[in-house]
Amino acid sequence: MTSRPLDYDNLNDNVKKCQYAVRGELYLRASELQKEGKKIIFTNVGNPHALGQKPLTFPRQVVALCQAPFLLDDPNVGLLFPADAIAKAKHYLAMAPGGLGAYSDSRGIPGVRKEVAEFIERRDGYPSDPELIFLTDGASKGVMQILNATIRGQSDGILVPVPQYPLYSATISLLGGSLVPYYLEETANWGLDVENLRQSVQQARYKGITVRAMVIINPGNPTGQCLSEANLKDVLRFCYQENLALLADEVYQQNIYQDERPFISARKVMMDMGPPLSKELQLVSFHTVSKGYWGECGQRGGYFEMTNLHPKAVEEIYKVASIALSPNVPAQIFMGLMVNPPKPGDISYEQYIRESKGILESLRKRAHIMTDGFNSCRNVVCNFTEGAMYSFPQIRLPPKAIEAAKAAGKVPDVFYCLKLLEATGISTVPGSGFGQKEGVFHLRTTILPAEEDMPAIMASFKKFNDEFMEQYED
Numbered sequence: 001m002t003s004r005p006l007d008y009d010n011l012n013d014n015v016k017k018c019q020y021a022v023r024g025e026l027y028l029r030a031s032e033l034q035k036e037g038k039k040i041i042f043t044n045v046g047n048p049h050a051l052g053q054k055p056l057t058f059p060r061q062v063v064a065l066c067q068a069p070f071l072l073d074d075p076n077v078g079l080l081f082p083a084d085a086i087a088k089a090k091h092y093l094a095m096a097p098g099g100l101g102a103y104s105d106s107r108g109i110p111g112v113r114k115e116v117a118e119f120i121e122r123r124d125g126y127p128s129d130p131e132l133i134f135l136t137d138g139a140s141k142g143v144m145q146i147l148n149a150t151i152r153g154q155s156d157g158i159l160v161p162v163p164q165y166p167l168y169s170a171t172i173s174l175l176g177g178s179l180v181p182y183y184l185e186e187t188a189n190w191g192l193d194v195e196n197l198r199q200s201v202q203q204a205r206y207k208g209i210t211v212r213a214m215v216i217i218n219p220g221n222p223t224g225q226c227l228s229e230a231n232l233k234d235v236l237r238f239c240y241q242e243n244l245a246l247l248a249d250e251v252y253q254q255n256i257y258q259d260e261r262p263f264i265s266a267r268k269v270m271m272d273m274g275p276p277l278s279k280e281l282q283l284v285s286f287h288t289v290s291k292g293y294w295g296e297c298g299q300r301g302g303y304f305e306m307t308n309l310h311p312k313a314v315e316e317i318y319k320v321a322s323i324a325l326s327p328n329v330p331a332q333i334f335m336g337l338m339v340n341p342p343k344p345g346d347i348s349y350e351q352y353i354r355e356s357k358g359i360l361e362s363l364r365k366r367a368h369i370m371t372d373g374f375n376s377c378r379n380v381v382c383n384f385t386e387g388a389m390y391s392f393p394q395i396r397l398p399p400k401a402i403e404a405a406k407a408a409g410k411v412p413d414v415f416y417c418l419k420l421l422e423a424t425g426i427s428t429v430p431g432s433g434f435g436q437k438e439g440v441f442h443l444r445t446t447i448l449p450a451e452e453d454m455p456a457i458m459a460s461f462k463k464f465n466d467e468f469m470e471q472y473e474d
């Protein structure tokens with residue numbers, strides 16, 4: 001048969017080059033085993049509702065009414081829905097001409113963008129312009145839009161933390177750009193070092209790469225570290241000195257499990273630093289309804305906020321957003337509700353706070369159970385999950401295990417994670433999927449399995465791991 005346009009060999013090379021390990025080899029093998037009837041614990045994806053977390057009640061009540069506005073005309077609606085949910089549904093329906101079935105503006109519903117701006121103002125104490133906030137189908141799409149606008153070709157580089165969330169490496173590959181790694185220091189609790197940043201940029205420039213932007217993920221995925229205000233000041237100063245735009249991925253800003261380093265946005269620190277940075281440094285910040293104590297991953301709601309971008313650049317980003325017509329309208333309502341939740345005195349306030357606090361407190365407990373569990377295992381060390389939703393233990397593989405992996409044609413941490421999966425049903429992501437220093441191996445799991453299941457999962461992991469180490473140690 002003649003070679004055809006969409007045959008593998010004829011596909012765009014950038015498509016074939018990009019990798020996304022969160023749903024890679026381990027996930028595919030776990031899905032096969034599940035089909036064969038094996039019980040699988042999918043802790044590979046930060047997907048809270050898939051692991052049993054209940055959705056918050058109030059947002060679902062409001063969106064249900066927005067999706068089925070005829071319920072608002074039912075005389076019994078007050079028997080099923082609280083008055084503030086009814087009022088909120090009417091509030092959003094009034095903002096969305098044609099309701100949830102109609103396209104919105106390509107930047108999102110102006111009223112919701114205004115609510116996001118007000119949220120940012122309350123959080124940071126500085127004005128925020130709704131015209132510089134675009135709603136997106138999850139933060140993923142926002143990241144892809146901004147990287148698409150930034151990367152002009154192979155010689156454009158993006159400074160990305162290693163280990164990193166592979167949305168960045170995959171998108172940079174897809175767009176034909178160059179990933180410029182900066183290594184986080186595991187022994188310094190995954191801290192970043194400005195000298196390391198400078199070296200990475202210098203090495204890239206030496207290779208003829210123009211470094212255009214720097215990505216920070218705060219709190220970190222997969223590493224879970226929270227950046228301090230001092231760290232953020234260093235990063236902002238560095239980006240200004242090196243003329244880099246800063247892309248601040250802050251999707252886990254609600255997921256904080258320690259009190260020493262509370263979340264502080266890159267934008268607040270930049271504004272606190274005043275001119276010239278607050279007036280000149282280009283910053284794009286990303287957020288989502290997928291994380292935090294919402295976990296509404298499937299709704300596909302997100303936003304990005306642009307600071308210090310020229311109006312003509314904003315217009316170009318708007319033009320490209322308009323190609324996809326409209327962000328997901330129901331998700332925009334979720335975003336509005338997330339940034340503008342029930343207030344003290346509202347009928348649903350107590351329930352909303354109770355549910356939210358319950359989820360966050362449980363996540364904090366699970367972060368400790370998992371970290372302590374890993375640290376009780378042979379040849380395993382693990383930094384505490386200060387934030388986000390993941391645990392990223394270092395697995396010190398004996399040389400014999402590395403040889404066995406090579407003999408099996410597998411990267412060592414893939415070999416280990418496959419053995420773990422076969423033995424326990426625990427589906428993780430090998431550290432090689434996020435990038436790691438040469439010769440150092442990790443795996444990523446989420447802290448999302450139900451609290452009551454966590455001790456048994458960690459015991460099952462420990463049994464497997466200690467037997468594995470026994471088998472391969474000299």
Ligand SMILES: Cc1ncc(COP(=O)(O)O)c(CN[C@@H]2CONC2=O)c1O
Pocket residue numbers: 022044045046047137138139140141165167217221249251287288289290297301302
């Ligand atoms: C750092 C980071 N940014 C953006 C996203 C995308 O979120 P949206 O759902 O808003 O597009 C994720 C999702 N985290 C993936 C999903 O689950 N496990 C992960 O590592 C993420 O971890």
